[in-house]
Amino acid sequence: MHVFMYLSHWLVLQGLVKRYKDVIDVSSGNPHGMGLKPLTFVRQVLATCFYPPLVHDESLPLDVRQRAQSLLAECDGESIGSYPATYGMKHVRSSVSTFITRRDGVVSDPDNIIISNGSQHALILILKLLVQGRGLQQTGVLTPVPCYRSFNKGLVAQGAVSVPYYLCEEQGWTVQVEELRRALQAARGHCNPMVLYIINPGNPSGHVQSKASIEEVIRFAAEERLFIMADEVYQGCVFGKDSEFYSYKKVLSEMGPPYSTNVELASFHSVSKGFMGESGLRCGYVEMVNLDPQVMRYAYQAFSFNALASVPGQITLDVMLNPPQPGDPSYAVYAQKKINITENGLPGMTCQPINGGIFMFLRLHLSKAAIEHAEEKDLEPDLLYSMRLLEDTGLCVAPGCELRQKQGTHHIRICLATPEEIMEDVLHRLKSFHLRFIKEFP
Amino acid sequence: MHVFMYLSHWLVLQGLVKRYKDVIDVSSGNPHGMGLKPLTFVRQVLATCFYPPLVHDESLPLDVRQRAQSLLAECDGESIGSYPATYGMKHVRSSVSTFITRRDGVVSDPDNIIISNGSQHALILILKLLVQGRGLQQTGVLTPVPCYRSFNKGLVAQGAVSVPYYLCEEQGWTVQVEELRRALQAARGHCNPMVLYIINPGNPSGHVQSKASIEEVIRFAAEERLFIMADEVYQGCVFGKDSEFYSYKKVLSEMGPPYSTNVELASFHSVSKGFMGESGLRCGYVEMVNLDPQVMRYAYQAFSFNALASVPGQITLDVMLNPPQPGDPSYAVYAQKKINITENGLPGMTCQPINGGIFMFLRLHLSKAAIEHAEEKDLEPDLLYSMRLLEDTGLCVAPGCELRQKQGTHHIRICLATPEEIMEDVLHRLKSFHLRFIKEFP
Numbered sequence: 012m013h014v015f016m017y018l019s020h021w022l023v024l025q026g027l028v029k030r031y032k033d034v035i036d037v038s039s040g041n042p043h044g045m046g047l048k049p050l051t052f053v054r055q056v057l058a059t060c061f062y063p064p065l066v067h068d069e070s071l072p073l074d075v076r077q078r079a080q081s082l083l084a085e086c087d088g089e090s091i092g093s094y095p096a097t098y099g100m101k102h103v104r105s106s107v108s109t110f111i112t113r114r115d116g117v118v119s120d121p122d123n124i125i126i127s128n129g130s131q132h133a134l135i136l137i138l139k140l141l142v143q144g145r146g147l148q149q150t151g152v153l154t155p156v157p158c159y160r161s162f163n164k165g166l167v168a169q170g171a172v173s174v175p176y177y178l179c180e181e182q183g184w185t186v187q188v189e190e191l192r193r194a195l196q197a198a199r200g201h202c203n204p205m206v207l208y209i210i211n212p213g214n215p216s217g218h219v220q221s222k223a224s225i226e227e228v229i230r231f232a233a234e235e236r237l238f239i240m241a242d243e244v245y246q247g248c249v250f251g252k253d254s255e256f257y258s259y260k261k262v263l264s265e266m267g268p269p270y271s272t273n274v275e276l277a278s279f280h281s282v283s284k285g286f287m288g289e290s291g292l293r294c295g296y297v298e299m300v301n302l303d304p305q306v307m308r309y310a311y312q313a314f315s316f317n318a319l320a321s322v323p324g325q326i327t328l329d330v331m332l333n334p335p336q337p338g339d340p341s342y343a344v345y346a347q348k349k350i351n352i353t354e355n356g357l358p359g360m361t362c363q364p365i366n367g368g369i370f371m372f373l374r375l376h377l378s379k380a381a382i383e384h385a386e387e388k389d390l391e392p393d394l395l396y397s398m399r400l401l402e403d404t405g406l407c408v409a410p411g412c413e414l415r416q417k418q419g420t421h422h423i424r425i426c427l428a429t430p431e432e433i434m435e436d437v438l439h440r441l442k443s444f445h446l447r448f449i450k451e452f453p
Numbered sequence: 454m455h456v457f458m459y460l461s462h463w464l465v466l467q468g469l470v471k472r473y474k475d476v477i478d479v480s481s482g483n484p485h486g487m488g489l490k491p492l493t494f495v496r497q498v499l500a501t502c503f504y505p506p507l508v509h510d511e512s513l514p515l516d517v518r519q520r521a522q523s524l525l526a527e528c529d530g531e532s533i534g535s536y537p538a539t540y541g542m543k544h545v546r547s548s549v550s551t552f553i554t555r556r557d558g559v560v561s562d563p564d565n566i567i568i569s570n571g572s573q574h575a576l577i578l579i580l581k582l583l584v585q586g587r588g589l590q591q592t593g594v595l596t597p598v599p600c601y602r603s604f605n606k607g608l609v610a611q612g613a614v615s616v617p618y619y620l621c622e623e624q625g626w627t628v629q630v631e632e633l634r635r636a637l638q639a640a641r642g643h644c645n646p647m648v649l650y651i652i653n654p655g656n657p658s659g660h661v662q663s664k665a666s667i668e669e670v671i672r673f674a675a676e677e678r679l680f681i682m683a684d685e686v687y688q689g690c691v692f693g694k695d696s697e698f699y700s701y702k703k704v705l706s707e708m709g710p711p712y713s714t715n716v717e718l719a720s721f722h723s724v725s726k727g728f729m730g731e732s733g734l735r736c737g738y739v740e741m742v743n744l745d746p747q748v749m750r751y752a753y754q755a756f757s758f759n760a761l762a763s764v765p766g767q768i769t770l771d772v773m774l775n776p777p778q779p780g781d782p783s784y785a786v787y788a789q790k791k792i793n794i795t796e797n798g799l800p801g802m803t804c805q806p807i808n809g810g811i812f813m814f815l816r817l818h819l820s821k822a823a824i825e826h827a828e829e830k831d832l833e834p835d836l837l838y839s840m841r842l843l844e845d846t847g848l849c850v851a852p853g854c855e856l857r858q859k860q861g862t863h864h865i866r867i868c869l870a871t872p873e874e875i876m877e878d879v880l881h882r883l884k885s886f887h888l889r890f891i892k893e894f895p
Contacts, residue, residue: 041536044529058504062496087486092731094483128570128735128761135758165758289534291764293570316577316607319570321763322733 031405038409042288042428072340099126110332115261130281130295151204172202184216212245212367219367251366294324381452393421404440473847480851484730484870514782541568552774557703572723572737593646614644626658654809661809693808736766823894835863846882
């Protein structure tokens with residue numbers, strides 16, 4: 012409802028005289044849509060795979076042409092136009108398992124990996140396998156608050172019940188086991204909570220879970236026999252000084268039996284997120300750990316009906332997991348784009364440290380006057396704020412009410428995977444509007 | 454079961470001393486996998502979209518560079534890495550509707566078109582919408598015999614009942630309304646037949662339906678209130694001298710009310726098939742006609758969870774529907790590859806005229822001795838034939854028993870979308886083997 016209102020408002024604005032040069036849309040995680048430039052190496056390799064005569068084009072770096080040749084050799088008929096194998100190209104599934112083994116220091120089996128048409132598709136298919144029952148027996152999925160919008164929509168569409176657990180903003184959006192337990196017990200009155208959904212690094216929170224926190228969560232899942240769905244698509248985007256990404260697979264394996272042999276886990280990754288941001292190419296993977304063989308069989312069946320990513324998408328995944336190495340001709344250009352975070356010290360606005368992911372989730376401390384004004388207009392306060400921000404400055408952000416938040420708190424989400432000069436403009440517009448807004452509603 | 458047996462047989466052969474130079478696999482419709490070369494224009498446009506500096510590369514034709522620029526302008530941030538809109542890029546949906554309007558002389562509404570990750574995915578999702586009930590109420594789908602394998606697998610996995618109707622081989626694999634009626638009435642004893650699945654041009658039959666035949670089928674569907682699923686992915690592949698492709702949409706529209714306003718139809722098309730054969734790029738579309746608004750709403754919902762094709766796939770579809778025109782620099786090179794059919798006059802083998810599609814479905818008239826030999830080995834006769842063909846000559850074809858056929862008949866399927874020199878080799882191997890085989894089993 013709100014989204015449509017917001018969107019139609021935005022569309023109306025397109026036809027009005029604007030007070031600003033252009034609209035900047037940082038409301039969603041669509042990096043290329045916001046002007047982030049693709050990585051040259053990735054695109055050169057793909058262009059060469061599409062048009063193999065480029066293998067002889069000496070204006071392209073040698074490692075690009077060699078990489079394209081070796082990837083084409085993995086395709087039937089040496090063409091990316093040939094059907095990929097069900098569950099993903101053999102070479103790509105093996106690249107994923109090599110990547111995971113190297114990342115975790117724990118062996119990964121290619122047979123547990125399925126390549127999909129984006130990680131969201133894999134999430135939905137895995138969810139579907141776990142959903143059953145009605146009433147008290149209906150599958151419940153513990154879902155973080157805040158959380159990006161489409162997950163909850165997808166979950167409900169698959170017939171599951173969303174069981175919210177609140178991340179602790181005051182402690183930097185940490186996952187608290189007491190809160191998981193509270194949510195679980197509350198849910199048992201009306202459904203059968205079987206799945207725990209975790210996003211690490213967080214969207215929109217920007218929190219990166221510590222190893223100790225992951226261990227706690229795994230112990231909790233083991234006690235309560237929960238299936239863990241670990242959405243780890245921002246794993247390549249960790250930039251906090253003291254933060255490090257630990258995968259659920261690694262921590263689970265290192266905890267040893269009975270955890271490492273019993274806790275069921277599905278972990279997701281994607282080419283859409285992080286510094287690469289190739290969302291339009293639609294490719295991701297899921298690794299399944301400790302799945303019941305019966306469930307595994309159904310998983311294979313569910314993925315066999317054209318959930319499969321295109322060959323160019325799979326090649327992009329392969330290149331993401333095997334970037335150029337020091338000494339390679341393309342290494343220098345393949346500069347990992349670090350997300351630039353500017354501290355902001357505005358009154359009436361706070362932000363927890365952002366250690367990973369591609370979002371900033373700013374808390375608005377709105378005055379009574381502002382909240383009453385929103386109530387008069389029958390709008391959530393942060394939606395009103397976002398609409399006014401768009402109207403006054405052309406800056407489009409996502410209001411917290413769309414991402415769920417603790418009752419009585421208000422937020423806005425800004426995507427950080429945005430070119431630096433645009434980000435400066437974003438912060439400038441936000442700052443000048445915010446100061447006017449708090450002056451208007453003191 | 455048979456497939457696995459066949460495949461393992463094939464794999465065992467890989468390790469054996471072979472009597473032939475290499476294996477030629479014409480068993481499935483994977484044109485690029487079999488060495489068919491991609492169309493230069495398509496691949497040059499895509500390479501330029503991936504790596505936009507190629508826009509300035511004067512070794513590429515001007516129309517390629519202009520086309521790439523105009524397609525990039527349709528992407529957010531002018532990058533194919535940005536998220537496409539749900540249901541498909543606006544530009545591509547509109548290109549599809551323009552193509553259909555031009556093809557049929559009947560207006561097509563872009564809102565009735567959804568772009569999908571391959572036409573099979575769209576088929577499965579539409580099927581899923583129509584499947585309901587158990588026992589006598591379970592949705593039945595009238596399905597042609599012969600038919601490619603994965604459709605029946607997908608149909609059963611979605612919880613529908615496959616209701617076979619036999620194409621009339623003696624009359625060139627035509628669809629006979631009496632046979633549809635027989636199949637329907639027989640099915641009413643055990644399920645609720647609601648859907649009629651048609652493949653035109655046929656796979657594997659190579660039959661192209663006449664306008665009169667389509668009218669008959671539509672009248673039958675109207676009487677029996679069947680939802681028509683028209684698989685028209687081979688529409689670009691009609692080469693019979695007196696054959697012409699008529700879409701179900703066109704014929705339905707021209708029949709006028711009550712047909713044109715009542716009969717529910719979903720029509721499918723794809724970049725995977727025909728002379729382009731870009732199966733690895735995973736893109737297709739469905740056009741929905743006369744759908745109940747309630748069903749339409751569910752269709753939109755079903756397609757909203759990442760059934761979406763990648764942007765490169767969508768661009769490929771756009772280029773397929775808008776090929777270079779006479780006078781364009783790339784027109785001369787964009788030579789439509791015509792499928793080469795060699796008449797064969799072998800004893801014990803017949804083939805109905807092939808007017809479209811990319812397959813040849815050859816009938817084997819096997820001797821009593823051959824059939825008894827197969828029975829001794831507990832194999833379907835055409836599976837035995839195919840295994841021996843592979844073993845002796847390295848030629849891999851699909852046995853008719855895998856594609857369903859009338860009891861007591863035997864066939865093999867060969868994909869024709871194969872480079873000409875390979876096709877010659879295919880026919881040579883087939884001929885020499887066949888003559889040996891009928892000598893062995895007189």
